[in-house]
Amino acid sequence: xxxxxxxxxxxxxxxxxxxxxxxxxxxxxxxxxxxxxxxxxxxxxxxxxxxxxxxxxxxxxxxxxxxxxxxxxxxxxxxxxxxxxxxxxxxxxxxxxxxxxxxxxxxxxxxxxxxxxxxxxxxxxx
Amino acid sequence: xxxxxxxxxxxxxxxxxxxxxxxxxxxxxxxxxxxxxxxxxxxxxxxxxxxxxxxxxxxxxxxxxxxxxxxxxxxxxxxxxxxxxxxxxxxxxxxxxxxxxxxxxxxxxxxxxxxxxxxxxxxxxxxxxxxxxxxxxxxxxxxxxxx
Numbered sequence: 509x510x511x512x513x514x515x516x517x518x519x520x521x522x523x524x525x526x527x528x529x530x531x532x533x534x535x536x537x538x539x540x541x542x543x544x545x546x547x548x549x550x551x552x553x554x555x556x557x558x559x560x561x562x563x564x565x566x567x568x569x570x571x572x573x574x575x576x577x578x579x580x581x582x583x584x585x586x587x588x589x590x591x592x593x594x595x596x597x598x599x600x601x602x603x604x605x606x607x608x609x610x611x612x613x614x615x616x617x618x619x620x621x622x623x624x625x626x627x628x629x630x631x632x633x634x
Numbered sequence: 635x636x637x638x639x640x641x642x643x644x645x646x647x648x649x650x651x652x653x654x655x656x657x658x659x660x661x662x663x664x665x666x667x668x669x670x671x672x673x674x675x676x677x678x679x680x681x682x683x684x685x686x687x688x689x690x691x692x693x694x695x696x697x698x699x700x701x702x703x704x705x706x707x708x709x710x711x712x713x714x715x716x717x718x719x720x721x722x723x724x725x726x727x728x729x730x731x732x733x734x735x736x737x738x739x740x741x742x743x744x745x746x747x748x749x750x751x752x753x754x755x756x757x758x759x760x761x762x763x764x765x766x767x768x769x770x771x772x773x774x775x776x777x778x779x780x781x
Contacts, residue, residue: 529707536702543638543700603708612706613758617750621712624747631740632718
């Protein structure tokens with residue numbers, strides 16, 4: 509039963525952090541090049557644009573949800589299982605979600621990169 | 635990709651790894667936080683290393699947002715995964731943690747993954763060779779000429 513709880517927490521962390529990353533990328537794409545914006549209008553205009561974006565605030569909400577799900581997961585299982593499992597699965601789900609929702613061109617090179625990094629993170633954290 | 639953009643990616647890698655290592659150092663000084671006393675986590679904010687780590691992670695987040703403003707998520711995430719490698723080196727040299735053979739294998743896999751994306755395009759519009767961007771989008775001065 510505890511295994512089921514742990515993997516549900518991991519699934520929640522992965523889903524929430526994927527949603528957070530996708531929304532963050534979408535928000536930044538809507539706002540445009542932050543470096544250029546800072547050069548033209550200054551750093552406060554950048555902060556105002558970012559904090560005023562509804563997509564950005566929604567992304568923050570999902571990232572907070574991911575953080576607290578991680579804390580709950582950690583109370584049920586070891587950090588050496590939960591943290592690497594969540595981090596490495598997120599690399600793969602992000603690639604899938606970016607292709608579907610952001611219409612990013614995820615070619616073979618990027619799939620390989622996501623899978624290699626996910627495997628590497630899994631090995632590193634154990 | 636120009637020099638400024640590589641600097642932003644470098645800043646993501648440097649500040650996320652050093653920030654995490656500072657947090658780890660501060661939390662080791664503070665000691666274990668028990669589940670029955672989760673509120674004590676707030677006292678960690680008084681620790682010098684934790685505060686400095688938070689500042690570094692704030693700079694990391696700003697750089698990460700900047701990178702996402704001109705590059706794809708599937709480019710930024712693997713390209714900045716090099717921070718895991720940095721973290722292993724820093725943990726070994728500064729925190730005296732042991733880095734096992736298994737970890738070195740993981741590091742090599744990550745380096746290979748970073749190599750895969752770093753050689754490719756950073757943004758989808760540039761990647762789509764089959765469908766070049768419409769001239770109206772590429773050139774603001776473009777005026778549709780009659781065929």
